[in-house]
Amino acid sequence: MRAPDVPPARTLDAIGLFCPVPIIKTAAAMKEMAVGEVLLVRADDRGVLVDLPAWCKMARHELLGMAEDGDVITAYVRKAHA
């Protein structure tokens, strides 16, 4: 996975948190960000691999990429609308 062209404006460390808490925190973080900004999410609950794409599709934000390296999942989400 390539890092996005725009550096992340914010990082969410969700290591040790189980779904749906990482998704709740992602939604809360996105509310505080500006349109176009990128959120870097780090998590270790594999449920994130299915729940984050579903949340992005539902909330109409852009999942720029997601990768699993060992136990850690890294994802970039761009805020697509206000």
Add this chain to the structure above:
Amino acid sequence: MDNEKPLPTPSRPPKAVVLLSGGLDSTLAVRMLKEQGVEVHAVNFNTGFCLTDHARKVRKTDDLKKLRNEALRAGADLQVEVEIVDISKEYLDILTRPKHGYGSAANPCIDCRIFMLQKAREIMTEIGADFVATGEVLGQRPMSQMRPILDLIERESGLKGKLLRPLSAQCLPPTEPEMTGLIDRTRLGGIRGRTRTGQMALAAEFKIEDFPQPAGGCCFLTDENYAKKFHDFMAHWDGERELSLEDFLILKVGRHFRLSPRVRAIVGRMEGENKFLSYFAAGHWLLTTPDVPGPTTWVDGEPDAAELAKLAEITVRYSDCPADASTRVFAHRDGEERELTAIAGMSLRELDGYRIQ
């Protein structure tokens, strides 16, 4: 309602807060409302007692479908935004002191529905929605979906007249959104009872194919085996120590034994459970067998020397130590360490005498 009567045209689309679990019934409720042009604000409440979430904590699986949050999946499919609301802390009060009691297991379904609908009512007020809707079906569940209970839930949640159950609406008195013409009652369902025929027909009509099977929800409080451990725990709780979600999550794993009113133990059944139990090590004895593969035993309470020895025997009983041979057992608690030796010889009869069942 008279089919020929023209419906009032609202100045804006009706807006509803809908409780969405991602199961078929709530999915259909959302879909039926969307068909009528309702703007849906879906909410999903995280109580901390969802089986899927629990599976994530103790099992490793490559089948990601088993781990998905169904409400999020349904929201994506239905193109409605789902707000996940964490009620896990407040929910403990409902769980431990349910005004309307438990169902057949540890499920405080009536209080749970009232609590969730009170929360939904708050959200309704906050976002300026017109009503709240759920996927409840009249007569489908023995405790919470019988008519008098549906009425009680509506009343006690403060949603009198503002709680729409689209799947069964035609079997229930008209609600405010129906009477004021925001919703066309004739296009709502008349489903009742435990058969799923009506829901399956609607699913086919709306081309809804991806929903969790079997139906019945993901709440593990309805599990009878869980309930035995839950009620044992509550019967021995002193009523003073502040309870946490972890007190109840740990009841979901392992084999459970009680040695006395003040000492109980949980023996892990697999690697994931052993690891899970070890998360709760602070302040508790953890027993392991260093020389042979075996379980982790988590101990709650203050065992005396004889009880600790008995717990070592139970641990060895579930290890790979050959029958009637002995092996070492390490007991750790907050930096304190003891070494015991136990024989793999406890009879099933004795073991069952300690088992919480």
